[in-house]
Amino acid sequence: MKQQIIVSGIGGQGVLFLTRVIAQAAVARGLPVLTSETHGMAQRGGTVLSTIKVGPFASPLIRAGQADVGLLLWENNLPVHQPLLKGNGTVLINAENQGEGIRIDASKIARQLGNAVLANLVLLGLAVRQKSLFCSAQECEAAIRELAPSKFVEQNIEAFRKGLSAK
Amino acid sequence: MNKMNKEIQLLMGNEAIGQGLIEAGCQVAAAYPGTPSTEILQAVIDRRDAAVEPLHVEWSVNEKIAFEVALAASYTGKRAAAVMKQVGLNVAADPFMRTAYLGVKGGLLAVVADDPGPHSSQNEQDTRLFCMQARVPVLDPASPAEAKELVAAAFALSEKYQVVTVLRPTTRICHSRQNVPTAAPLELRRTANFEKDPTRWAATPAFLPALHRKLNANLEQIACEAALQPRLFAGDGSYPRLALVASGIVYGHLLDLLDELGLAGKIDLYQVIMPYPLNPRFAEKLKSDYDRLLVLEETYPVIELLLAHPGARGKQNGAVPREGELTPDVVHQVLADFLGLPQPAAAAAERRGQRPSLCPGCPHRAAFYSIKQCFPQGIFPSDIGCYTLGMNLGAVNTVHCMGACISQGAGFYQAYRQDGEVPTIVVTIGDSTFFHAGIPALINAVIQKARIIVVILDNATTAMTGGQPVPHLGIAADGSPTRAIAIEPLVRACGVDFLEVCDPYDKPAFDALLRKADRHSRQPDGGLAVIISRHGCIMDRRVRDSQESFQVSVAAHCSGCKICVAAFECPALSIDPATGKALVDRDRCIGCGTCIPVCPVTALGKEAK
Numbered sequence: 021m022k023q024q025i026i027v028s029g030i031g032g033q034g035v036l037f038l039t040r041v042i043a044q045a046a047v048a049r050g051l052p053v054l055t056s057e058t059h060g061m062a063q064r065g066g067t068v069l070s071t072i073k074v075g076p077f078a079s080p081l082i083r084a085g086q087a088d089v090g091l092l093l094w095e096n097n098l099p100v101h102q103p104l105l106k107g108n109g110t111v112l113i114n115a116e117n118q119g120e121g122i123r124i125d126a127s128k129i130a131r132q133l134g135n136a137v138l139a140n141l142v143l144l145g146l147a148v149r150q151k152s153l154f155c156s157a158q159e160c161e162a163a164i165r166e167l168a169p170s171k172f173v174e175q176n177i178e179a180f181r182k183g184l185s186a187k
Numbered sequence: 188m189n190k191m192n193k194e195i196q197l198l199m200g201n202e203a204i205g206q207g208l209i210e211a212g213c214q215v216a217a218a219y220p221g222t223p224s225t226e227i228l229q230a231v232i233d234r235r236d237a238a239v240e241p242l243h244v245e246w247s248v249n250e251k252i253a254f255e256v257a258l259a260a261s262y263t264g265k266r267a268a269a270v271m272k273q274v275g276l277n278v279a280a281d282p283f284m285r286t287a288y289l290g291v292k293g294g295l296l297a298v299v300a301d302d303p304g305p306h307s308s309q310n311e312q313d314t315r316l317f318c319m320q321a322r323v324p325v326l327d328p329a330s331p332a333e334a335k336e337l338v339a340a341a342f343a344l345s346e347k348y349q350v351v352t353v354l355r356p357t358t359r360i361c362h363s364r365q366n367v368p369t370a371a372p373l374e375l376r377r378t379a380n381f382e383k384d385p386t387r388w389a390a391t392p393a394f395l396p397a398l399h400r401k402l403n404a405n406l407e408q409i410a411c412e413a414a415l416q417p418r419l420f421a422g423d424g425s426y427p428r429l430a431l432v433a434s435g436i437v438y439g440h441l442l443d444l445l446d447e448l449g450l451a452g453k454i455d456l457y458q459v460i461m462p463y464p465l466n467p468r469f470a471e472k473l474k475s476d477y478d479r480l481l482v483l484e485e486t487y488p489v490i491e492l493l494l495a496h497p498g499a500r501g502k503q504n505g506a507v508p509r510e511g512e513l514t515p516d517v518v519h520q521v522l523a524d525f526l527g528l529p530q531p532a533a534a535a536a537e538r539r540g541q542r543p544s545l546c547p548g549c550p551h552r553a554a555f556y557s558i559k560q561c562f563p564q565g566i567f568p569s570d571i572g573c574y575t576l577g578m579n580l581g582a583v584n585t586v587h588c589m590g591a592c593i594s595q596g597a598g599f600y601q602a603y604r605q606d607g608e609v610p611t612i613v614v615t616i617g618d619s620t621f622f623h624a625g626i627p628a629l630i631n632a633v634i635q636k637a638r639i640i641v642v643i644l645d646n647a648t649t650a651m652t653g654g655q656p657v658p659h660l661g662i663a664a665d666g667s668p669t670r671a672i673a674i675e676p677l678v679r680a681c682g683v684d685f686l687e688v689c690d691p692y693d694k695p696a697f698d699a700l701l702r703k704a705d706r707h708s709r710q711p712d713g714g715l716a717v718i719i720s721r722h723g724c725i726m727d728r729r730v731r732d733s734q735e736s737f738q739v740s741v742a743a744h745c746s747g748c749k750i751c752v753a754a755f756e757c758p759a760l761s762i763d764p765a766t767g768k769a770l771v772d773r774d775r776c777i778g779c780g781t782c783i784p785v786c787p788v789t790a791l792g793k794e795a796k
Contacts, residue, residue, distance in 0.1 A: 060222035060307025067540025080363040103535040136774035158508035
């Protein structure tokens with residue numbers, strides 16, 4: 021099993037948390053995983069990108085045209101990070117409007133749950149529903165329970181399930 | 188701490204190194220935060236309950252101090268580590284260089300994180316080249332798991348030869364996560380025992396030639412250490428008399444690429460673990476066994492220089508880009524060129540995406556806006572931290588290195604004063620940067636009669652790196668209380684007569700204070716003025732919860748002048764393309780209200796939430 025995933029957004033949208041959840045799901049299944057993350061200055065509202073490589077890889081970075089799946093929390097990043105995706109790669113986008121890729125207004129759903137940041141897990145739920153990722157809903161929920169601060173676990177699970185049952 | 192018992196953990200490279208320090212029995216760990224190294228000490232702090240030996244952790248005031256604290260701890264026979272980013276080693280260069288000659292006793296490891304790119308640094312300097320200049324062994328890990336393994340190897344090497352060693356991860360190691368096997372910490376049972384030896388620990392020039400000779404002899408032996416020799420992954424002879432040599436994360440990129448191109452196991456491939464000192468016999472072997480080499484390393488051509496192979500392709504002959512990260516795409520192009528393979532499809536022009544900006548509600552934004560508005564013709568030296576982003580508001584004209592802004596402000600003053608009229612010079616420096624390197628610069632500016640305004644942006648944290656404690660909080664790295672060193676008495680003790688404190692959220696008061704400071708700097712009996720701009724970092728939840736929050740609204744008479752978007756640059760404000768008027772992003776606006784006085788037609792208002 022090999023899968024290359026990108027998670028794209030802007031600083032403050034919970035890209036790092038989403039990256040960790042997916043990577044933790046791989047670790048729990050005993051799969052080798054490598055991620056890369058953006059830290060530092062760019063986290064102050066700038067474009068951030070995480071890469072996740074599940075399977076026998078040695079480098080955490082993804083070459084142009086090699087990503088199987090893209091999870092985009094910030095629609096404007098599409099032209100920036102689309103070149104990383106395979107021609108037949110799947111892209112899931114948090115967006116208000118219609119357009120390219122599989123779209124969901126995850127921020128709106130998250131706002132209804134009380135926090136726009138939860139859009140990250142809504143989008144993850146949608147990706148799992150679409151069977152775009154290597155991991156199952158149960159594996160994602162276990163990873164969320166392991167990583168989320170205890171007082172936010174139920175809210176996080178709810179956001180994930182909203183995405184899982186969307187559309 | 189139950190997670191410590193698991194054998195395999197998902198760890199960031201920095202966490203893996205922190206875990207490695209705990210496992211190796213490190214007893215004193217000192218650091219100054221800086222991307223990409225920050226999370227290393229944090230990981231040690233988070234795991235301190237797992238340490239079996241007593242453990243002192245500290246966020247030192249700067250990297251020189253961190254290194255010296257760790258150094259003396261090693262003199263007592265205990266294991267110690269100093270952690271910093273690459274430019275931090277410049278600050279610690281003085282003790283570091285001498286340590287090479289004098290040596291250590293307990294294992295001393297400097298973890299110095301490089302930032303090829305750079306992603307979050309002021310240059311792309313290569314710590315491996317620094318180590319060559321200092322004559323210090325340096326290890327170059329290719330993955331988070333290997334970084335942890337090499338912590339143990341570095342301590343062993345340090346103690347075997349009584350030399351300081353360096354572990355040099357790069358950003359892509361520091362900020363990558365991987366399944367990493369963990370182990371129980373070593374029980375070293377050491378007690379502090381400083382054996383006085385002035386010929387070594389206080390060596391005068393008379394003793395230094397002998398120490399230098401000993402160092403050189405050590406380096407010759409270290410270069411031959413079996414465990415740290417370059418590792419060969421032999422090819423099947425498809426590419427005779429040709430080899431690839433790589434180190435660090437680039438080695439990982441190369442492995443994946445060879446696999447994807449169907450070339451794995453076809454070409455002789457060497458991974459260099461210890462770029463310096465490089466075994467001269469390795470260099471000789473490459474010269475005799477291969478006609479052509481491709482050398483891939485970040486960021487400077489260190490291995491390439493030491494190999495001095497006549498058939499080497501690398502940075503010196505332009506086969507490999509000399510600047511920037513060697514990303515997998517770059518490695519692909521270089522390898523295709525070297526092997527005569529088809530070049531990958533031309534990469535799409537790189538697009539930068541959203542630029543970073545100060546957070547909505549950041550007190551620095553309010554301070555910068557006031558500074559720029561009060562002194563449109565001013566000169567604004569600034570410094571390293573979140574507040575570098577004040578350049579988006581046109582209120583940051585220079586950024587150089589930690590603490591440089593005060594001395595640069597003074598230098599601007601001296602140069603302009605010679606010609607008569609001096610523009611208002613407003614220096615901005617963060618609280619953590621002020622403690623790090625600002626105090627000597629402030630003393631110097633005062634005694635040299637530099638009439639500048641120094642604004643200390645005090646947000647009560649080291650914000651850029653995620654909120655490490657600062658000396659005026661009275662909190663130690665492990666969370667325990669300590670003496671708080673207030674900024675005001677320090678500033679006064681530096682000889683500053685004009686000192687005022689103001690919350691930049693109060694724009695009228697802050698503006699008035701800036702003008703008063705300017706008048707003071709121009710009065711016959713005036714001089715340097717310091718304003719402490721004090722408001723907690725908005726990333727700190729307690730700060731947000733404790734301040735008033737408004738529903739910011741845009742009135743119908745908004746003229747669409749864009750001042751709130753372009754000049755004030757709040758990321759929560761944009762211009763609605765449909766109406767041409769300002770639009771508040773409810774997800775990002777924190778309701779601080781600092782934008783309200785910025786609007787020239789008072790169209791921004793507040794409603795109770």
